[in-house]
Amino acid sequence: MDIDIRTFVELQGVPFITNTVTTTWIIMIVMFAASMSVTRKLNMIPGTAQQIAELLMEGIHWLVDNTMGEDKMNFAPFILALSLFILISNFMGLIAVRHPTADLNTTFALAGITFLLVQYHGLRAKKLNYIKGFFQPLPFLFPLNLISELALPISLSFRLFGNMLGSIVIMIMMYMFVPILVPIIGHIYFDLFIGLIQTFIFVMLTMTFITLAMD
Amino acid sequence: MIIDWYTVIFQIINFLILVFLLRYFLYGPIVRAMDRREQKIVQREEEAAARKQEAEKEAQAYRRKKEELQQQEEEIWEKAYATAEEEKRELLDEARREVDETKHRWEDAFNREKETFIFELRRRIGQQACSIARRCLQDLADSHLEALVWDLFLKKIDKLSEDGQSALQEGLAKDEHKLVLRSAFEAPDEKLEQLKLKLQEILPDFKEDLTLAAKTDPSLVCGLEVDAGGYRIAWSVGSYLEDIEEQILKELEQTAHMEHAEEVSDRGKTGN
Known part of the structure; x- marks a missing residue:
């Protein structure tokens, strides 16, 4: 596992297709194939795969319902995609593939989407009041409010990116100094546990920010 | 590490594609399947509730019918008891009547026998008297x-x-x-x-x-x-004697008839 991002295709000297993008594509293909395989034949009495999928949907519904409210259940597919993508990306370290989430471009893209969603739904729900909110409690505090709003995607993206990159650095060091057995514990902790926690944090914060913007 | 905007855009597009794919190929079908199942379960629950209600109605109807039958049974029993009681009373009355009739018949028969015996006795006495008279005349x-x-x-x-x-x-x-x-x-x-x-x-x-x-x-x-x-x-004196005997028997018969008539009227008065 490398600490640096590999570039496969460059466009005018700028990296165009990197290993982050290819890994993301692989993850997307795997997820799409798995989805197709599960939903190809849905039965009234579900099999194991269907049961897992239904359990996942119920979990997402439960999470959205309890965090955002039942009226925001239309965010469930987005939350599902976000959760699965970040989770699978975080778990990629287990098969010695660089996490796409350990690339700031990925986390920034995800945080950017979240930021745009927050702004869009905030404006849609509150309209002018949403903009007025930036001038609350006092108008001269607008710059601070604006910085605070812009800090949202930055903090989201850097938290996930930092944790995942840190995991890679520590794991590389583990392989360098104690290559036998100990890295297994490192993988369990950094890839599984930290990966799960960071997914949960990212998703929870996304849901909270959208809800705060709308309500 | 600097932001590589190509990658950012790629990742945004990739993620949006992923959201779209999962929305239409995983989330949608699974949720629809769950909804279908839920609807089916609700439908079955409703059907079960309807059947339960129907069963309760039928059970109630059966209960009502059973109660009616029990009531009818009680009525039939009561009627049967009343009929049996009536019949028993009638049979007892009939038996009593028959006993009374038999008693009366026996009494009548006894009385007739008695009357016949008395009549016969009187007739024989008369005949004997005539016979004695005849013998006396023959002897004389x-x-x-x-x-x-x-x-x-x-x-x-x-x-x-x-x-x-x-x-x-x-x-x-x-x-x-x-x-x-x-x-x-x-x-x-x-x-x-x-x-x-x-x-x-x-x-x-x-x-x-x-x-x-x-x-x-x-x-x-x-x-x-x-x-x-x-x-x-x-x-002949015999013819005179025969006349006398005939007269005696006539008298005896008349007396017996009168006695019988008196007895019948006495019984009518006492109600037996």
Whole structure:
């Protein structure tokens, strides 16, 4: 596992297709194939795969319902995609593939989407009041409010990116100094546990920010 | 590390594509399947509830029917008890009536037997009395009495009415002019001759060929009897005695009838 991002295709000297993008594509293909395989034949009495999928949907519904409210259940597919993508990306370290989430471009893209969603739904729900909110409690505090709003995607993206990159650095060091057995514990902790926690944090914060913007 | 905008854009596009794919190929079908199942479960629950309701209705109907049947059963039992009681009372009444009737019949039969016995006894007493009188007269009969009987008999023939005479003629014609004389004692010849002459007087048509046969019959108490072809001219104490006996029996019968009528009226008064 490398600490640096590999570039496969460059466009005018700028990296165009990197290993982050290819890994993301692989993850997307795997997820799409798995989805197709599960939903190809849905039965009234579900099999194991269907049961897992239904359990996942119920979990997402439960999470959205309890965090955002039942009226925001239309965010469930987005939350599902976000959760699965970040989770699978975080778990990629287990098969010695660089996490796409350990690339700031990925986390920034995800945080950017979240930021745009927050702004869009905030404006849609509150309209002018949403903009007025930036001038609350006092108008001269607008710059601070604006910085605070812009800090949202930055903090989201850097938290996930930092944790995942840190995991890679520590794991590389583990392989360098104690290559036998100990890295297994490192993988369990950094890839599984930290990966799960960071997914949960990212998703929870996304849901909270959208809800705060709308309500 | 600097932001590589190509990668950012790629990742945004990739993620949006992923959201789209998962929305239409995982989330949608699974949620629809879950909804379908839920709907089916709800439908089945509703069906089950409806069936349960129907079953409850049917159970209620059965319960009601059962209660009605029980009520009917009780009514039938009550009716049967009442009918049985009525029948029992009727049978007892009938039995009582039959016993009473049998008792009355037996009493009637007993009374009839008693009356018959008393009647028979009285009749026998009467007959016995007549028989004693007859025997007394037989014992007392002698030639003087016989002569008196003959005189009386000859006078009777002498005073025979025209109807009697013609009947006697018809009898003689039927019996070949033959006359039979029956007497309680042996008839003397001279009396027989006097009788023949008397008969020839009143029957001149049979003057030539009239034959008279004499027979002795002790049952004729002090009496004489002439028989011509079934027509009889008789005189005897026995005939008087028979008249007396007949009178006694008539009296006895009348007394028995009166007693029976009195008994029936007494029973009518007492209601039995």
